[in-house]
Each structure stands twice: as structure tokens, then as C-alpha cells.
Amino acid sequence: MIYLQLFYEFFKTGLFAVGGGLATLPFLYNLSDKTGWFTYEQLADMVAISESTPGPIGVNMATYVGFETAGILGAVVATLGLIAPAIVIIVIVAGFLKKFQDNQYVQNVFYGLRPASVGLIAAAFVSVLTMSVIRVDLFRASGVWTDLFSIKAILLAAVVYVLTNKTKWHPAFFLLGSAIVGVIFKF
């Protein structure tokens, strides 16, 4: 029953992804490995679309994955799965707001969770890196070392990196720009 499985997988993601939108990414990579519902490339595309459309990124990702996997109902089920644990937890926590915030154990747990969350997102970064700038897939297919690094992609990445850190333009702008560069220079 694909809907039940979608709900379960996204419920798990909603329960364990701490620290905002991109924190869902490692869970989705894991889901891709396990189920083959979507590829790593599709995931990267989903990140791009999620970043360039309104709404929380995690929710956008769930909707996209759900739709790709099982149509409109899949999109609804995945999104509901993602937000269900949050609703339950927040309603409980709201009862003793201050105590929760100041509790030493809660703080200790989060001392460990925060770097773990960064590690998980960094792993997701490695995945995106190996299919955009460092083309491990092309290298595996051809065995030619020069296929491993795409000069065009490295240049584009460098420009985007500098601009994202020097300007306050919206991420959607950079993604649109990257898309246009991709079309013009045939990435």
C-alpha cells in the first residue's frame, strides 16, 4: 500500500529531521536508496524547485516526492505525514513551554543533535556535489579522468558562491540564472 508507506516514511522524516528545510534532504536520499521511488538527480531538481517556490522547503519536498511517487493523493499523504509529528509534539510542548526550553536534558540532547544535523546536510551536499560539479557518474561510465571535473560547472559554482555571499538576492534568482547558463552552455 503505497500511500501508507508514503505516510510512514514522511512521518519518520518529520519526526527526526531537526533544524529546518534542508534537514529533510538526507532522509530523502535514504528513501531513494531504499525504495527507488526517485533518483538523486530528481532530488536535486526538487531542491531547486522547492527553493524557488513559496512555502516551507520541507513541505515542498514532501509534496513533490509524494506526487512523483503516487500522484495528487500521494502529494497530500506525504505532506500530512511530514507535518503530523510536528503537530503532536508542538501541542504537547506548548503546555510547558518555558520548562522545556530551560531543561538541562533537552539542552544536552540538542548539543548533540545540532552538529549531527550539520553532518547530515553536509552528506547531502556531497551527494549533490558528485552529480553537478564533480561528475562521478560520467567518470564511472567513461573511465576518462577529464570527465570527472566539469570546468564549466566549477566556474558556474564559483560565480554563484561569490554572488550568494556578496549580495542579498533571492535564491530563486541564482537558480534561474544557473538554469539559463545551463541551457546556453549545454551543461
Added chain:
Amino acid sequence: MKNEYLDMFCTFARIGGLTFGGGYAMLPILQREVVEKRGWATENELSDYYAIGQCTPGIIAVNVATFIGNKRKGILGGITATLGVVFPSLVIITLIAAFLQNFADLEIVKHAFAGVRVGVCVLVFNAVVKLWKKAVIDIPAFVIFAIVLLLMVFLDISPVLLVIGAGIAGVIVQGTRKAVRK
């Protein structure tokens, strides 16, 4: 009298539809719509909700919406506000996904997305750097970061296990520190 649930749903749907990028991008819109215009929460409450929304599981925007809805109308209010905030995403993303299914095989779309992936790569890197500064504050935190990263990249391990393990590690590390200080 206007239906308060409907009003709440519509307000949060508008907030969800106006927010690009989630989480922190939502804060100024929430301040205007919820604090200033409607008085559903105070500025201080909002900042508390954010602090806790960040360190409880789940999407920050959803957590904050649940808090505000729950405060106004109990559990049903929490659910209403949350469904409101995700509603625009559901509609917009479904439309885009449906569109892409029909055009994903076009050469031009493929090139566009190959370019976009490079942009995504940089955005994810920037997110890592930003989070790193707040999270990797000392050597034990760095060790947790490094172990999680290596296990995730080189082994097919479930992130759920890593998150649970890191939470336990946090309790042990901080607990030991306290014991040593005494």
C-alpha cells in the same frame, strides 16, 4: 460572525504562499500578519515559538503555525493553522510536478536542470556553513559532526539512527563535563 477557523486557515495560507524559502523567511510576514494586524500572538511569544520550533523536530514554519493556532483555539486550531500554511505548497508544487512530468525529457529542460544542480550545490554548501557556525562549537561537537558525515557518506545507514545516537552522545558529553567540573 466570521468563522474563526476559516479566518485562521486563510491567514496562514496567505503566509505560506508569500514565504519563499521557509523558516526564517516567514518571520517578517508572521510579524505583520499575526502580531501587528491580528494580535494573535505577541512579539515575545513569536520569538519563543521560533526558538522552540528550531529545536523540536519538524519544519520550523509548521511548528510555529501549530503553536499560534494551538494558542488561539486548542488542538483543532493548531491543525487548522498548519494545514493553512502548507496548502499553497501543495497546490503550487503539484502543478509544477505535473508540468515537469510532461517536459522532463526535452533537451532544453535537461540542460536547464544540469545548470540548476550546480546552483543547488552552492546553496546547500552555504546552508552547511551557516549552520556549522552555530552547531560545531567545540571539539566533541566536531567529532559528532565528522562521525555523522562519514557514516552517512560511506555507509548506507539510516539517518534516524544517527540522530538518535547524536542525541545520546550530547547527553553523555555534557553530563561528563558537569561531573568533571564538580
